[in-house]
Amino acid sequence: MKNWISGRVVEKTHWTDTLFSVRFDAPLEDFNAGQFIQVAMDIEGERVARPYSLVNAPHERPLEIYFNEVPEGPLTPRLSLLEPGDSLWVSAKASGVFVMERIPECRDLWMFATGTALGVYLSILKTAIPWQRFEKVVLVHGCRTAQELNYQKTILMLADRFGDQFHFVPALSRERAAGRLPGRVTDLLETGVLERTANRVISPDYSHIMLCGNEAMIRDMRSLLEARGLQRHTARQSGHYTTEKYH
Numbered sequence: 001m002k003n004w005i006s007g008r009v010v011e012k013t014h015w016t017d018t019l020f021s022v023r024f025d026a027p028l029e030d031f032n033a034g035q036f037i038q039v040a041m042d043i044e045g046e047r048v049a050r051p052y053s054l055v056n057a058p059h060e061r062p063l064e065i066y067f068n069e070v071p072e073g074p075l076t077p078r079l080s081l082l083e084p085g086d087s088l089w090v091s092a093k094a095s096g097v098f099v100m101e102r103i104p105e106c107r108d109l110w111m112f113a114t115g116t117a118l119g120v121y122l123s124i125l126k127t128a129i130p131w132q133r134f135e136k137v138v139l140v141h142g143c144r145t146a147q148e149l150n151y152q153k154t155i156l157m158l159a160d161r162f163g164d165q166f167h168f169v170p171a172l173s174r175e176r177a178a179g180r181l182p183g184r185v186t187d188l189l190e191t192g193v194l195e196r197t198a199n200r201v202i203s204p205d206y207s208h209i210m211l212c213g214n215e216a217m218i219r220d221m222r223s224l225l226e227a228r229g230l231q232r233h234t235a236r237q238s239g240h241y242t243t244e245k246y247h
């Protein structure tokens, strides 16, 4: 049985009608950037739990999660109603292997996120490890509309701090906006636009690709990468890409 601890909400930010972030205090055990926790609420006598990545780096408090409200889902509509002072349940321990320790040595690290999957990368990028290990870090965030490109302050802070070592590529699939690539990240990879924008080529010789978000993006990216000779990285076999599926 899971060991639940009580968390207390300290802040909530609504970015759009459905995207929101919750900051909360809870005595969580030490974790690695990139890991997720279980968040639960008691709904009609039942504890309903789902996994969520932490946005804060391990040294930062309060804890933070970036949520998408799924209107038909049992949990997220309730989480979106939380206010400062309210409580929620979280697992005492974080888990997951989408962490820097599992990424093999290489020159360039590419991080692909759709939607709220941006959060897992922010946790990692706020630690020293990726900046010590990789010559270049490219963060690609695919959203439908410009409104969904959140956490821009954190991204600007990273860009200021790490200069040319960091490249952020926002892509919008449903609208056009200045400074944002138009289209799905998979199409942008296929046409070569993404690599030209980042001024870097993805190659099995020196790149590692992290993929996090929806199933369709991960499936399509995998086929594109495999057609170019990149293999899935597992604990048993060294490869070039690593995945974490949210839904």
Ligand SMILES: Cc1cc2nc3c(=O)[nH]c(=O)nc-3n(C[C@H](O)[C@H](O)[C@H](O)COP(=O)(O)OP(=O)(O)OC[C@H]3O[C@@H](n4cnc5c(N)ncnc54)[C@H](O)[C@@H]3O)c2cc1C
Pocket: 036, 050, 051, 052, 053, 054, 065, 066, 067, 068, 069, 070, 072, 073, 074, 075, 076, 077, 115, 116, 117, 119, 244, 245, 246, 247
């Ligand atoms: C390892 C891991 C980490 C995750 N981290 C996050 C996170 O940081 N933030 C977050 O919002 N979600 C995250 N998720 C998804 C989350 O666990 C829930 O599935 C989601 O919040 C929906 O919960 P629900 O109970 O409201 O609806 P559910 O009944 O669980 O899902 C309803 C429908 O919503 C779809 N769905 C699930 N998640 C999303 C999403 N993020 N965006 C759009 N559609 C979705 C599902 O495919 C399903 O069809 C993560 C999932 C995994 C496996």
